[in-house]
Amino acid sequence: MEAAHAVTFAALGSHLLVGLSRAMILFIVSSGLSFVLGVLRVPNVAHGSLYMIGAFSAYTVFTAVGGQTGFWLALVLAPLVVAAVSFVAERSLFCRLYEREHLMLLLFTFALMLILDDLVKIIWGADYRSIMAPDYFKGSVNIFGSSFPKYNLFLLAAGPVVAVGLWLFTNRTKIGKIARAAAVDREMVGAVGINVSWVFAFAFVLGCFLAGLGGALVAPTVSITLGMDHDIIIEAFLIVTIGGLGNMWGAMVGSLIFGITQSFGVLLWPQFAIVFPYAAVVIVLLARPTGLLKSVW
Amino acid sequence: MADTNKKTLLLSTVLFIALLVVPAILPRFYTYIIASIFVTALLAMSLNLVVGYGGLYQFHHCAFYGVSAYTVALLITKAHVPYWVAFGAGPIAGAIVGYLIGWFCVRLSKLYFGMLQISLGSLIWALAFRWYSLTGGDDGIHGIPVPDFISSTKSSYYFILIVLTISLILMYIIIKSPFGTTLQATRDNPERCEAVGINVRKHQLVALVISTFFAGVSGVLYVILEQSVFPDLLFWVLSLEVFIMCLLGGWFTFAGPIIGAAMMVSLRTFVGVYTEYWTLVLGVLLILLIFFLPEGIMGFFLEKFGAKAPTEDHGGQH
Numbered sequence: 247m248e249a250a251h252a253v254t255f256a257a258l259g260s261h262l263l264v265g266l267s268r269a270m271i272l273f274i275v276s277s278g279l280s281f282v283l284g285v286l287r288v289p290n291v292a293h294g295s296l297y298m299i300g301a302f303s304a305y306t307v308f309t310a311v312g313g314q315t316g317f318w319l320a321l322v323l324a325p326l327v328v329a330a331v332s333f334v335a336e337r338s339l340f341c342r343l344y345e346r347e348h349l350m351l352l353l354f355t356f357a358l359m360l361i362l363d364d365l366v367k368i369i370w371g372a373d374y375r376s377i378m379a380p381d382y383f384k385g386s387v388n389i390f391g392s393s394f395p396k397y398n399l400f401l402l403a404a405g406p407v408v409a410v411g412l413w414l415f416t417n418r419t420k421i422g423k424i425a426r427a428a429a430v431d432r433e434m435v436g437a438v439g440i441n442v443s444w445v446f447a448f449a450f451v452l453g454c455f456l457a458g459l460g461g462a463l464v465a466p467t468v469s470i471t472l473g474m475d476h477d478i479i480i481e482a483f484l485i486v487t488i489g490g491l492g493n494m495w496g497a498m499v500g501s502l503i504f505g506i507t508q509s510f511g512v513l514l515w516p517q518f519a520i521v522f523p524y525a526a527v528v529i530v531l532l533a534r535p536t537g538l539l540k541s542v543w
Numbered sequence: 544m545a546d547t548n549k550k551t552l553l554l555s556t557v558l559f560i561a562l563l564v565v566p567a568i569l570p571r572f573y574t575y576i577i578a579s580i581f582v583t584a585l586l587a588m589s590l591n592l593v594v595g596y597g598g599l600y601q602f603h604h605c606a607f608y609g610v611s612a613y614t615v616a617l618l619i620t621k622a623h624v625p626y627w628v629a630f631g632a633g634p635i636a637g638a639i640v641g642y643l644i645g646w647f648c649v650r651l652s653k654l655y656f657g658m659l660q661i662s663l664g665s666l667i668w669a670l671a672f673r674w675y676s677l678t679g680g681d682d683g684i685h686g687i688p689v690p691d692f693i694s695s696t697k698s699s700y701y702f703i704l705i706v707l708t709i710s711l712i713l714m715y716i717i718i719k720s721p722f723g724t725t726l727q728a729t730r731d732n733p734e735r736c737e738a739v740g741i742n743v744r745k746h747q748l749v750a751l752v753i754s755t756f757f758a759g760v761s762g763v764l765y766v767i768l769e770q771s772v773f774p775d776l777l778f779w780v781l782s783l784e785v786f787i788m789c790l791l792g793g794w795f796t797f798a799g800p801i802i803g804a805a806m807m808v809s810l811r812t813f814v815g816v817y818t819e820y821w822t823l824v825l826g827v828l829l830i831l832l833i834f835f836l837p838e839g840i841m842g843f844f845l846e847k848f849g850a851k852a853p854t855e856d857h858g859g860q861h
Contacts, residue, residue: 289654291783339830350833353790356783357833360826368820480665480779487658520669527662528647535651535659 259390261509267398269505270405271464276482276489277412277497278456284429284492285449287348291355294479295362296328296454300461301470302366303327305375308465314380321462328458329451331362336450341443363475372472379466397466404463405498408456412494425449429492481523488530490537499538503530562704566697575768578700580808581707582764587788587800588714589757594786595794596718597750598730599649600657603664604785606644607755609777611637611762613671616684616772621677626690630763637759638752640667645751649744661779668777683773693767703764710760715797717753726750791832 279293303324308316335358343351378384379397386393416422428435428445436442460478468474485504489496504523511522530538566574590604611633618629644663648656671678678684693702717723729736729743736743766772775781784807792803810828814821 349790353787353829354833356787357826357829360822364820364823476780480661484658484662487655518673520673521666524662524666524669531659531662532647535655
């Protein structure tokens with residue numbers, strides 16, 4: 247009886263930790279999506295593709311350099327590659343659409359998704375890829391009497407670091423404050439002589455950078471393959487919606503709800519684990535239709 | 544105005560007769576592709592009923608299409624009910640699920656409407672995807688028997704064409720009816736409609752049920768044509784694709800979504816023959832369209848050659 251109880255407690259603990267580390271990846275990706283939504287008011291459908299490019303770029307850097315250096319270099323370079331891709335897309339085409347009907351912007355990000363997905367197929371092919379975390383992230387540690395992968399602990403630390411960094415950036419730097427102001431009232435920002443188009447470019451690239459960072463961080467824990475964008479994008483959209491559109495802390499709350507219900511779902515009813523987070527989203531939206539935290543819209 | 548209507552009617556009749564003759568001349572493969580365009584076109588048209596005319600962000604329309612297809616498939620393969628009962632049950636199941644989901648969704652506005660629908664639709668997808676014993680999971684259900692007289696490509700083509708034509712006529716009547724015009728009014732100015740005593744939510748909900756019913760009809764046709772179902776029918780990617788078809792063809796025109804569907808299906812089929820990178824071609828094409836034909840293909844042709852400019856259709860919305 248006592249043993250069974252201990253097992254349950256251990257299982258709960260480890261599922262909670264797995265859920266939390268998953269939530270951190272979700273947070274990093276969805277905070278980027280939320281940022282773009284907040285400032286540009288565009289649901290960026292290509293966000294998942296950029297996440298996928300982040301993961302594949304991390305793979306390329308990792309295999310080129312190798313080892314521990316390769317891992318850290320991949321973590322730095324992959325998001326920059328994604329940022330560069332999004333910068334080119336934004337400045338060459340996307341920025342010309344800001345004055346147009348809103349659905350056109352959505353249509354554009356869809357077209358971008360189609361193009362990026364096929365470019366990934368052309369560059370990296372349809373094979374499964376994987377990269378390895380450095381030795382000191384391998385293996386597991388004992389927490390709550392159950393083993394827990396060390397790399398997930400690293401993820402648990404990475405999430406809050408990104409959150410604090412993003413908060414400092416949007417609240418303590420000038421450009422961050424301008425971006426926040428543009429989210430609330432873009433006409434006013436334009437009226438005081440700030441080039442709104444460049445603020446948008448900046449917000450878009452930063453959002454996409456976070457997608458790339460999420461992809462690079464998740465790379466050692468999953469098989470990197472085509473189609474990995476499809477799940478994450480829908481999850482990120484739902485998280486952003488239940489958190490409150492454009493609200494970074496909302497993205498955090500939403501990610502925690504999503505990640506934890508997902509991992510407890512695995513514990514309770516493995517076959518239908520996938521149903522739990524969606525059900526949680528439905529409940530949240532019915533109780534608070536505009537999200538848990540204040541939306542910037 | 545009457546002149547344009549006559550022209551349109553004449554053109555539609557000619558087109559209908561041409562489509563009747565097509566299977567006799569074209570190889571079987573092309574007949575199949577055109578039938579597949581019909582099925583997709585009906586799905587896109589049904590979506591446009593709420594997106595184009597209702598102004599709702601129906602982001603997970605395929606949920607209803609898939610529910611209907613699965614209902615038909617399960618009723619035939621597991622419950623062994625007569626075909627016609629199964630075919631009738633599909634659209635009804637679609638409409639019931641449409642009512643249930645719509646009841647919650649119409650309480651929210653715009654993007655939140657869409658997001659709630661995506662999560663509710665994804666719940667259905669997750670069930671179909673995971674419930675192996677019932678739905679066959681990601682393998683789906685294959686070799687669904689259909690009645691003999693519509694089992695060949697040619698005969699199913701005619702059946703689908705007839706059902707499509709009837710559905711289009713019905714949809715046209717609905718759009719032109721007092722209900723349809725009120726719906727468009729709720730799209731253009733919900734506040735004013737509310738003020739003059741129109742129940743906006745109720746109109747939106749009714750439109751949603753009608754739309755999901757026709758999505759269900761399209762789901763039945765899909766089963767008849769393909770004789771199989773799989774969870775991708777319920778996946779949000781397909782919903783997004785259909786949404787794009789409406790935008791692509793011109794969502795303020797009646798026939799626009801048909802053009803969008805025809806374009807998407809033929810691109811996938813024919814570009815797909817030459818290269819596996821057909822979505823790249825589609826993406827580039829979409830970007831060209833966004834920059835050069837912002838009203839959609841149909842909107843462009845109407846503006847160029849039609850008497851009626853497409854902008855008049857949604858005049859007074861601002």
